[in-house]
Amino acid sequence: MASGGYAAVPSDDVSPQTSSQALLSREARLHGGTLVIHSDGHSYTYSYGPKGLTGLLHNYYALGCAVFVSIGGLLFGYDQGVIANVLVMKDFTQRWLIGAWEKGIMTAVLELGALIGALAAGVLADRVSRRVSIIIACVVFCIGSAFQCGAGSLAHLIVGRAIGGLGVGALSMLAPLYMAEISPPEVRGSLMALEQFSIVLGAVLGFWTGFFTRNIPGASSWRVPLGIQLGPGILLGLGCLFLPPSPRLLVMHERTEDALRALARLRLRTPAEIPADPLLKVELLEMQVEAQLVAQTIELNDSGKAGTLHAEARTWARLFGRKYRRRTFIGIMIMFFQQWSGINALLYYGPTLMRELGLQGESVTLTVSGGIGIVQFLAVLPAIVFIDRIGRKPLLRGGSAVMAFSHFCIATLVWLYEGDWQSHWLAAWISVGCVYIFTAAYGVSYGPIGWVLPSEVFPLSVRSKGVSLSTASNWFNNFLIGLITPGLMESSPSGTFLVFSAACFAGYLWSTYIVPETANVSLEEIDAVFGSSAGQEDVALKAQIERDLGLHEFIGEWASSENVRRTCYAEPGTS
Ligand SMILES: O[C@H]1[C@H](O)[C@@H](O)[C@H](O)[C@@H](O)[C@H]1O
Numbered sequence: 137m138a139s140g141g142y143a144a145v146p147s148d149d150v151s152p153q154t155s156s157q158a159l160l161s162r163e164a165r166l167h168g169g170t171l172v173i174h175s176d177g178h179s180y181t182y183s184y185g186p187k188g189l190t191g192l193l194h195n196y197y198a199l200g201c202a203v204f205v206s207i208g209g210l211l212f213g214y215d216q217g218v219i220a221n222v223l224v225m226k227d228f229t230q231r232w233l234i235g236a237w238e239k240g241i242m243t244a245v246l247e248l249g250a251l252i253g254a255l256a257a258g259v260l261a262d263r264v265s266r267r268v269s270i271i272i273a274c275v276v277f278c279i280g281s282a283f284q285c286g287a288g289s290l291a292h293l294i295v296g297r298a299i300g301g302l303g304v305g306a307l308s309m310l311a312p313l314y315m316a317e318i319s320p321p322e323v324r325g326s327l328m329a330l331e332q333f334s335i336v337l338g339a340v341l342g343f344w345t346g347f348f349t350r351n352i353p354g355a356s357s358w359r360v361p362l363g364i365q366l367g368p369g370i371l372l373g374l375g376c377l378f379l380p381p382s383p384r385l386l387v388m389h390e391r392t393e394d395a396l397r398a399l400a401r402l403r404l405r406t407p408a409e410i411p412a413d414p415l416l417k418v419e420l421l422e423m424q425v426e427a428q429l430v431a432q433t434i435e436l437n438d439s440g441k442a443g444t445l446h447a448e449a450r451t452w453a454r455l456f457g458r459k460y461r462r463r464t465f466i467g468i469m470i471m472f473f474q475q476w477s478g479i480n481a482l483l484y485y486g487p488t489l490m491r492e493l494g495l496q497g498e499s500v501t502l503t504v505s506g507g508i509g510i511v512q513f514l515a516v517l518p519a520i521v522f523i524d525r526i527g528r529k530p531l532l533r534g535g536s537a538v539m540a541f542s543h544f545c546i547a548t549l550v551w552l553y554e555g556d557w558q559s560h561w562l563a564a565w566i567s568v569g570c571v572y573i574f575t576a577a578y579g580v581s582y583g584p585i586g587w588v589l590p591s592e593v594f595p596l597s598v599r600s601k602g603v604s605l606s607t608a609s610n611w612f613n614n615f616l617i618g619l620i621t622p623g624l625m626e627s628s629p630s631g632t633f634l635v636f637s638a639a640c641f642a643g644y645l646w647s648t649y650i651v652p653e654t655a656n657v658s659l660e661e662i663d664a665v666f667g668s669s670a671g672q673e674d675v676a677l678k679a680q681i682e683r684d685l686g687l688h689e690f691i692g693e694w695a696s697s698e699n700v701r702r703t704c705y706a707e708p709g710t711s
Pocket of ligand 1: 216332335336339474479480483512583584586610614
């Protein structure tokens, strides 16, 4: 008896003319269920299985691949954590007389490099493959790290950070893209939240590595923590050679047999089990339908030849066309709100901020702001477990409401007691408490969902470009925040928090009224969630392609087969 990750519906719903969407109905996905099929004398149980941790363990192979690829996020977080400490190390600042200006450049140059890296990876990911792109990104990242670690001048450092940034940016879009394409729908959110898990784990490791090496005499204090990142960079690059390819990309490249084999591997089927597993075939057919639909719509609309500069430009432009505009803005805005929540203002300027709040001493301030990383890390754990059960929207709404409120409280307290914290220690500690409450709320909502949503909302044809645009929005807004926060803090600390509070409130409205729920919907079904997917012609075209590819016929045969009719049942609430 084999088990897999699919939904079943009550047998009444199974009629020969239904498409696979109806067969594997959303309803059943949400409530969980079991489908038993007798085939060739064997009995197969498909459960649209448990979500959360149990679901992840059921899909242990996809989980392992996602955990591995999320090393990309680890590298990103590590740099962030480590640089906060390196920039205040004695040997580092005295060696090249690094002042505020140089510090700014070093942070900014990585972010700008990452912005370019994220956009470039969007082109690369379709042309070569997701995995080869990751390998290239790792090589670039390692070159940048080597420059930084062995730097003999300020110029080396800056060049190293720019090159490293290219790699970090590329990895920050490639890892979530690959994860989305290999995961089964019921645990996709949990799997993808691993990206955030790795980012914040990296930030914690980076921060504390720097914290502990900062007192080593001489250049080792900063060369060691900067050099350490080469290890995971090399590991990720080499390990990618052994990962299964993305079945969706293979389908897009018309390598159907390979796609089926990759999909079977990911869904824990042996090659011998493939022919007897109808749901594997259904999943593959759905991917083919989407790929063809897209290819045909492009052919109808575009005159450019695939692969040319013109066609490339057309694909980018399509992101802003009537059909995909709404999704593109969701991808861009989720990252906008993630960054304008102020998380990085707290991370980059945490020590300064804690001093504003009246805390004294280098160790106290560093430890407290290091604590922000730990809170973020702890908060992502419940997100991993609940993101598919609760859905993206409620987490975003709840998170932004709490974030807006915490910022507002801090703004008020800072406004009232700024300059006189000594006699208002309680207010100071309440503010610190609010910083942590904010961080926890961010850590279960905009933190992880920022990395989950973009890969989900785009259809295959524009997914890599869409994800790369939204990742670029992350880096761009991150850069802006880094640029304006010091000035804002100087002119009005309470005003700074008010700005972030307002942004979080806007995020609340946006997540309430604009964002669709994507939990438990297969990537191929997201079209339906957006409703718009394009008028009647597309619906008709899709039905035609489904017929051409034999999807209807296959499902019809399967659904009308005596065995399936008798044994197909659903058990609401068994997830
Ligand atoms: O999701 C991550 C994470 O929350 C990091 O701590 C933050 O620095 C990044 O900018 C963000 O994208």
